[in-house]
Amino acid sequence: MANVSNDDFAFKVLTHKIVINKDFQKMFVCDNIEKFSDKMFHNLYTKEEVKRLYTNICNDNKNQKLLWFNDDLTFSKKTLELYRAIENSYFHGLVPSNYHNEKIFGFINKIINNEFQPKELSYAINRLDLLLSDAYITLAQNMLFGFSNWYKFKNIVIDEKEKFEWIRRESSANVDVLYYLIEQYQDGDIFTAIEDLAPPYSDYDRLKEALQEYRNIKALGGWKTDIVYKEKLRVKKSNYQISKVKHRLIATGDLSSDITNIDSSYFDKILEIAVKRFQQRHNLKIDGIIGSQTIKSLNVSVSQKIEKIILNLDRYRWLPKDIDDSYIDINIPSYHLNVIENDQIIETQRVIVGKKKRPTPILNSKISTLVLNPYWTAPKTIIQKDFLRGLKKNPVEYAKGHDLRIYDRSLSKSKARELNVSNINWSRHTKKTILKYRFVQPPSNRNPLGNVKFLFANPFSVYMHDTSSRSLFKKDNRHFSSGCVRIQNPNWMIKYLIEKEGAKKYSKIEKKLKRGKNYKVRLTSEVPVIVRYMTSHVDRDSLVYFYEDIYSYDEIQRKAISQVEDDGNLSE
Numbered sequence: 001m002a003n004v005s006n007d008d009f010a011f012k013v014l015t016h017k018i019v020i021n022k023d024f025q026k027m028f029v030c031d032n033i034e035k036f037s038d039k040m041f042h043n044l045y046t047k048e049e050v051k052r053l054y055t056n057i058c059n060d061n062k063n064q065k066l067l068w069f070n071d072d073l074t075f076s077k078k079t080l081e082l083y084r085a086i087e088n089s090y091f092h093g094l095v096p097s098n099y100h101n102e103k104i105f106g107f108i109n110k111i112i113n114n115e116f117q118p119k120e121l122s123y124a125i126n127r128l129d130l131l132l133s134d135a136y137i138t139l140a141q142n143m144l145f146g147f148s149n150w151y152k153f154k155n156i157v158i159d160e161k162e163k164f165e166w167i168r169r170e171s172s173a174n175v176d177v178l179y180y181l182i183e184q185y186q187d188g189d190i191f192t193a194i195e196d197l198a199p200p201y202s203d204y205d206r207l208k209e210a211l212q213e214y215r216n217i218k219a220l221g222g223w224k225t226d227i228v229y230k231e232k233l234r235v236k237k238s239n240y241q242i243s244k245v246k247h248r249l250i251a252t253g254d255l256s257s258d259i260t261n262i263d264s265s266y267f268d269k270i271l272e273i274a275v276k277r278f279q280q281r282h283n284l285k286i287d288g289i290i291g292s293q294t295i296k297s298l299n300v301s302v303s304q305k306i307e308k309i310i311l312n313l314d315r316y317r318w319l320p321k322d323i324d325d326s327y328i329d330i331n332i333p334s335y336h337l338n339v340i341e342n343d344q345i346i347e348t349q350r351v352i353v354g355k356k357k358r359p360t361p362i363l364n365s366k367i368s369t370l371v372l373n374p375y376w377t378a379p380k381t382i383i384q385k386d387f388l389r390g391l392k393k394n395p396v397e398y399a400k401g402h403d404l405r406i407y408d409r410s411l412s413k414s415k416a417r418e419l420n421v422s423n424i425n426w427s428r429h430t431k432k433t434i435l436k437y438r439f440v441q442p443p444s445n446r447n448p449l450g451n452v453k454f455l456f457a458n459p460f461s462v463y464m465h466d467t468s469s470r471s472l473f474k475k476d477n478r479h480f481s482s483g484c485v486r487i488q489n490p491n492w493m494i495k496y497l498i499e500k501e502g503a504k505k506y507s508k509i510e511k512k513l514k515r516g517k518n519y520k521v522r523l524t525s526e527v528p529v530i531v532r533y534m535t536s537h538v539d540r541d542s543l544v545y546f547y548e549d550i551y552s553y554d555e556i557q558r559k560a561i562s563q564v565e566d567d568g569n570l571s572e
Contacts, residue, residue, distance in 0.1 A: 018125065030065050033055070034051075068082070082191070092143065214309060224244065241265075250262070252544075282547075307558070323528065326340065329532070332532070335479075360485060364530045369455040370494060372512055373452075395424070405440045445468060446468055447468060467486040
């Protein structure tokens with residue numbers, strides 16, 4: 001990667017003045033952008049945006065000839081600022097070659113070394129100026145919105161799954177980005193302007209550091225992926241694979257490189273501690289036993305780890321840009337919820353998320369209402385996939401066993417009367433016609449929503465709630481719901497949300513909860529909730545975690561990347 005930030009080279013760039021003679025065609029972008037041939041715009045990603053950029057800036061300054069050269073045809077300081085931002089994009093998991101870095105360096109180098117013939121020089125200057133402008137816009141767009149092709153990603157999900165339920169922080173029209181870039185071009189530092197577009201999450205910054213850590217590991221040779229599973233390996237046992245495991249764990253710092261018995265085939269206590277640390281970081285059962293799943297994770301290559309990190313860095317660009325100091329963060333692949341206050345985690349809970357075939361939607365919203373002792377109204381998916389089959393077999397027993405109340409959906413809730421399950425010919429109903437009924441469970445200890453649900457506006461009819469199936473929280477992989485998020489300690493969450501309304505209110509709410517009657521609490525202090533999908537994460541102790549891609553979104557996103565290196569490998 002060319003280094004234009006080098007001080008000596010930067011000095012040459014900033015002090016070089018282009019000498020023009022009688023053969024030089026005095027034709028500059030600001031005056032002639034509509035007259036240039038297609039050759040001048042060849043391989044630009046944002047041709048129309050580039051034209052608007054020039055139109056706006058050049059119109060504001062009638063003497064402007066080019067954007068990245070001064071009036072006397074010396075290179076502008078902004079050129080080096082932009083190139084530094086292009087180089088630095090590598091550390092954000094972006095690909096500098098997508099922003100013409102080699103072409104730009106080549107043009108600059110040939111210009112300062114006077115390698116262009118006079119008749120070529122005009123083309124070279126204008127072409128370089130356009131490449132820089134295109135890089136400026138494209139890099140800003142990628143930093144802000146991501147380099148993965150969102151619409152391709154969406155279409156692949158729709159093709160491969162039953163539905164697409166993902167709310168991204170929608171990109172404004174490119175002209176809105178352009179307005180920011182014009183403003184920054186005129187008044188700001190170009191490097192800072194680009195860096196300021198990065199996601200405002202400390203998690204993102206830590207993941208950037210992890211990217212460099214794993215790139216360094218790769219540069220040192222990475223690790224072998226040839227550990228064979230034949231039997232479980234455990235402490236106080238010997239096996240020829242043990243030495244391979246030690247070398248693998250040393251590579252990622254799970255095991256100290258200072259150990260003296262690295263080539264021993266004996267499984268000691270020190271190795272057991274290292275295995276548990278590795279299992280913790282990969283959301284595996286933390287038992288210190290090397291089974292098939294642990295070996296499978298050990299055999300994931302460093303390049304695959306780097307690629308996963310880069311995909312997740314890009315997904316941070318799909319999250320809200322403006323976040324409150326307090327919010328609830330739910331990461332689906334980790335099966336955990338964190339409550340954040342001023343960038344500090346004040347509460348962590350296990351959660352249960354949607355099954356692989358019924359994914360929890362990705363969204364951001366605000367908790368507006370608590371429903372104590374809630375009624376449960378079955379969603380469309382459960383009615384069609386679960387209830388229809390059960391009611392056709394034995395309607396009375398099935399309805400009784402699930403404590404179901406059945407109503408005519410065409411009537412309002414106030415006018416609808418409960419229907420007798422035995423008076424309905426369930427065998428005649430299809431997945432479409434069964435939706436004429438509303439299926440409800442009243443408040444009880446059997447209600448799947450438990451004692452409370454937490455409502456936040458979204459188009460998918462999902463929410464957080466308590467659960468009557470609390471034993472599922474003990475499991476390591478917790479994708480069992482039909483899309484909603486079940487939380488481990490709902491009483492803590494009630495108290496946290498209510499105390500934001502006023503400390504005295506909680507005791508009243510607690511009494512209503514114990515009475516077992518349905519009751520709604522509207523919140524005046526709505527707390528944001530972000531439901532995200534991150535399969536790689538770095539905690540505040542700099543421990544790097546990798547999670548199972550339970551909904552295959554990593555793989556789908558990989559297919560949707562529109563701009564990667566020439567060899568198609570994200571990990572380089």
